[in-house]
Amino acid sequence: MRKIFHLQHEKHHPDRVIESIKSELRKYLKRERKKKLADSKKMYWDFDCKFGKDSDSATTMSFDEILKALERANVEKLERCYIEIIAKAVMKPQKEEEKE
Numbered sequence: 001m002r003k004i005f006h007l008q009h010e011k012h013h014p015d016r017v018i019e020s021i022k023s024e025l026r027k028y029l030k031r032e033r034k035k036k037l038a039d040s041k042k043m044y045w046d047f048d049c050k051f052g053k054d055s056d057s058a059t060t061m062s063f064d065e066i067l068k069a070l071e072r073a074n075v076e077k078l079e080r081c082y083i084e085i086i087a088k089a090v091m092k093p094q095k096e097e098e099k100e
Contacts, residue, residue, distance in 0.1 A: 001028050002055070002084045007073055018074050022067055025085065029063065032087040043089050050084040058082050 005021050008014065029047065037043045051069045052058030061069065066083060073081050 001086075002082075004054075004080050004082050006080045007078050008080075014074055014077075018070050021070060021083075025063075025066070025083065028085060035087075037089055042092055044092055046088050046090040048084075048086045048088060050082070052082050053078065053080075055082050055084070058084060 007017055007021075009017050032047070033045050035045070037045070047063060048060070049063050049066050050058035050060055051066045063085070066085075070081070
């Protein structure tokens with residue numbers, strides 16, 4: 001998901017706009033996690049996340065940091081923000097028992 005979200009809306013309170021964006025992001029993660037993996041016992045879904053005022057200034061951060069950055073953007077009264085979340089399948093780390 002690569003998207004520019006508008007944080008200011010003339011008919012909606014800014015807090016409600018932020019909450020709807022957070023809800024949309026959580027729904028996206030939930031939807032992506034439901035997708036089938038090649039080997040679900042050895043793999044899991046990981047997400048590369050970026051947040052910024054636009055795509056050029058976006059910085060890498062975790063999903064929880066994106067939610068906090070949305071709150072900061074609301075306080076700073078930004079017009080819009082860029083959020084990028086890319087799902088990738090990653091191998092689970094091996095446990096000590098499996099290595100032997």
